[in-house]
Amino acid sequence: MSTQQNILFYSRIYEKVDKQDLRFVAISEEFSKTLPKDRTMTEAEWRNLGFELPSGWTHCGKIRPDQPANMVIFGKNKETNNS
Numbered sequence: 001m002s003t004q005q006n007i008l009f010y011s012r013i014y015e016k017v018d019k020q021d022l023r024f025v026a027i028s029e030e031f032s033k034t035l036p037k038d039r040t041m042t043e044a045e046w047r048n049l050g051f052e053l054p055s056g057w058t059h060c061g062k063i064r065p066d067q068p069a070n071m072v073i074f075g076k077n078k079e080t081n082n083s
Helices: 043-048
Strands: 007-010 020-027 057-062 071-077
Touching: 043 057
Parallel strands: none
Antiparallel strands: 007 020, 020 071, 057 071
Protein backbone atom coordinates (compact mmCIF):
# COMPACT_ATOMS: atom_id res chain seq x y z
CA MET A 1 0.00 0.00 0.00
CA SER A 2 1.42 3.42 -0.92
CA THR A 3 1.92 6.29 1.50
CA GLN A 4 -0.93 8.19 -0.16
CA GLN A 5 -3.30 5.34 0.68
CA ASN A 6 -1.98 5.07 4.26
CA ILE A 7 -2.04 8.74 5.26
CA LEU A 8 -5.60 9.88 4.79
CA PHE A 9 -5.91 13.36 6.29
CA TYR A 10 -3.92 16.06 8.09
CA SER A 11 -6.00 18.11 10.53
CA ARG A 12 -5.77 21.82 11.05
CA ILE A 13 -3.43 22.98 13.82
CA TYR A 14 -5.07 23.04 17.23
CA GLU A 15 -3.63 25.68 19.52
CA LYS A 16 -3.43 24.62 23.13
CA VAL A 17 -3.30 26.98 26.09
CA ASP A 18 0.11 25.69 27.14
CA LYS A 19 3.25 25.93 25.01
CA GLN A 20 2.38 23.28 22.41
CA ASP A 21 0.20 23.13 19.30
CA LEU A 22 -1.24 19.80 18.14
CA ARG A 23 -1.98 18.30 14.76
CA PHE A 24 -3.76 15.01 14.12
CA VAL A 25 -3.14 12.73 11.17
CA ALA A 26 -5.72 10.11 10.19
CA ILE A 27 -4.14 6.92 8.88
CA SER A 28 -5.44 3.62 7.54
CA GLU A 29 -6.07 0.82 10.03
CA GLU A 30 -3.48 -1.40 8.33
CA PHE A 31 -0.85 1.33 8.47
CA SER A 32 -1.55 1.92 12.18
CA LYS A 33 -0.54 -1.68 12.88
CA THR A 34 2.99 -0.96 11.61
CA LEU A 35 3.65 1.94 13.99
CA PRO A 36 5.46 1.42 17.30
CA LYS A 37 3.02 0.87 20.15
CA ASP A 38 5.34 1.33 23.12
CA ARG A 39 7.12 4.57 22.20
CA THR A 40 6.97 7.68 20.06
CA MET A 41 8.76 7.79 16.72
CA THR A 42 11.83 9.85 15.97
CA GLU A 43 11.57 12.44 13.21
CA ALA A 44 13.63 10.20 10.91
CA GLU A 45 11.22 7.30 11.52
CA TRP A 46 8.01 9.18 10.83
CA ARG A 47 9.48 10.93 7.79
CA ASN A 48 10.63 7.56 6.38
CA LEU A 49 7.06 6.30 6.79
CA GLY A 50 5.78 9.18 4.64
CA PHE A 51 4.48 11.71 7.17
CA GLU A 52 5.05 15.21 5.82
CA LEU A 53 5.21 18.03 8.35
CA PRO A 54 7.50 21.06 8.56
CA SER A 55 10.46 21.00 10.92
CA GLY A 56 9.68 21.52 14.58
CA TRP A 57 6.92 18.88 14.83
CA THR A 58 7.38 15.78 16.99
CA HIS A 59 5.40 12.56 17.25
CA CYS A 60 3.38 12.55 20.49
CA GLY A 61 1.58 9.19 20.11
CA LYS A 62 -1.78 7.78 19.12
CA ILE A 63 -5.12 8.87 20.54
CA ARG A 64 -5.77 5.50 22.18
CA PRO A 65 -2.69 3.28 22.00
CA ASP A 66 -4.68 0.28 23.29
CA GLN A 67 -7.27 0.64 20.49
CA PRO A 68 -6.91 0.84 16.70
CA ALA A 69 -7.73 4.57 16.74
CA ASN A 70 -5.98 5.28 13.43
CA MET A 71 -5.09 8.81 14.49
CA VAL A 72 -1.50 9.91 15.10
CA ILE A 73 -0.76 13.02 17.16
CA PHE A 74 2.07 15.45 16.44
CA GLY A 75 3.05 18.40 18.62
CA LYS A 76 5.05 21.57 18.12
CA ASN A 77 6.28 24.17 20.58
CA LYS A 78 4.53 27.47 19.94
CA GLU A 79 7.90 29.24 19.75
CA THR A 80 8.61 27.32 16.51
CA ASN A 81 7.53 29.58 13.64
CA ASN A 82 6.99 26.90 10.93
CA SER A 83 3.47 25.59 10.29
